[in-house]
Amino acid sequence: MTGLLVFGRTGQVATELARLAPDARFLDRASADLADPETCARAIRDSGCDAVINAAAYTAVDRAESEPDLARAVNGDAPAAMARAAAAAGIPLVHISTDYVFDGSGTAPWRETDATGPLGVYGATKLAGEQGIAAAGGQWAVLRTSWVFSAHGANFVKTMLRLGSEREELRVVADQHGGPTPAAEIAAACLTMARVMRDDRGRGGIYHFSGAPDTSWAGFAGEIMAQAGLSCRVTDIATSQYPTPARRPANSRLDCAALQRDFGLARPDWRAGLAKVLQELKT
């Protein structure tokens, strides 16, 4: 996609965007530090691009609890500044957000219109980003996704492969439920949305997108061990048995019907995405 500007170059989703849209311009931390929102706005103003995707974020969920100011600048203030600059330039912004904006109550898949209630700093700062974007008033889309994995960068799959080859047993929480999502599918969805929005200025809003079927982290871990041929046993535990600095939602299930209806994008099967990632890690 020519005329596309992407914030982020090294992350999971940015890496997949670079594969799918090699003509786009990618800004790494050295070119646009999200800790400095004005730099991001200027990058958009100076770019002459006709669409923007923000694939950069502060994603260290536990560390965010002790770095709330930095997390807020990167996840909250920078996306808001991007949205104001994009609105002024008359171009669409596609931004990625998270299931962690929800409090995780109940068992029903979350809809876009449901009340948010983040449990930790990461989720709260991502929610601030969503709100800042909506307040900017231009043409924007926020794609909320969950449990992202790929062959690149740090993610649950790579952690499980490493620990699973070192240990006979792993204890993994079985009472947090959601949809693992391949980064490649998120990149493809963002590109589709950016194209559609560029051609139809009436489109945008908040949308949910996650892999299917819903599972638990323990279920995800079990499938990783099985597909990778690792004999490591996965034992179900409760969240209370795995203390972490940040609280995480028990129910991260996302209702993805609106994205299917408005953009024709269906939930991808994460098990097929996992097979591709394992193949890629082998080569």
Ligand SMILES: NC(=O)C1=CN([C@@H]2O[C@H](COP(=O)(O)OP(=O)(O)OC[C@H]3O[C@@H](n4cnc5c(N)ncnc54)[C@H](OP(=O)(O)O)[C@@H]3O)[C@@H](O)[C@H]2O)C=CC1
């Ligand atoms: N990972 C997940 O499980 C989920 C992610 N998301 C959202 O999806 C989006 C993409 O996430 P993902 O690809 O996994 O992210 P990664 O954690 O893989 O990568 C984060 C990216 O953001 C960049 N970045 C971080 N801080 C700054 C900064 N101050 N200035 C410039 N760049 C910065 C990193 O650059 P550098 O290499 O220099 O650090 C890196 O390129 C994010 O909005 C995230 O919130 C949503 C749900 C789940």
Ligand SMILES: Cc1cn([C@H]2C[C@H](O)[C@@H](COP(=O)(O)OP(=O)(O)O[C@H]3O[C@@H](C)C(=O)[C@@H](O)[C@H]3O)O2)c(=O)[nH]c1=O
């Ligand atoms: C390593 C490990 C983790 N866990 C638990 C902790 C946690 O509840 C769950 C997943 O661990 P992670 O550290 O990958 O989780 P986390 O970093 O919170 O993953 C989140 O990242 C952010 C960026 C998002 O937006 C979310 O959608 C989600 O993907 O598994 C175990 O139970 N056993 C283990 O051995």
Ligand SMILES: [Mg+2]
């Ligand atoms: Mg993590």
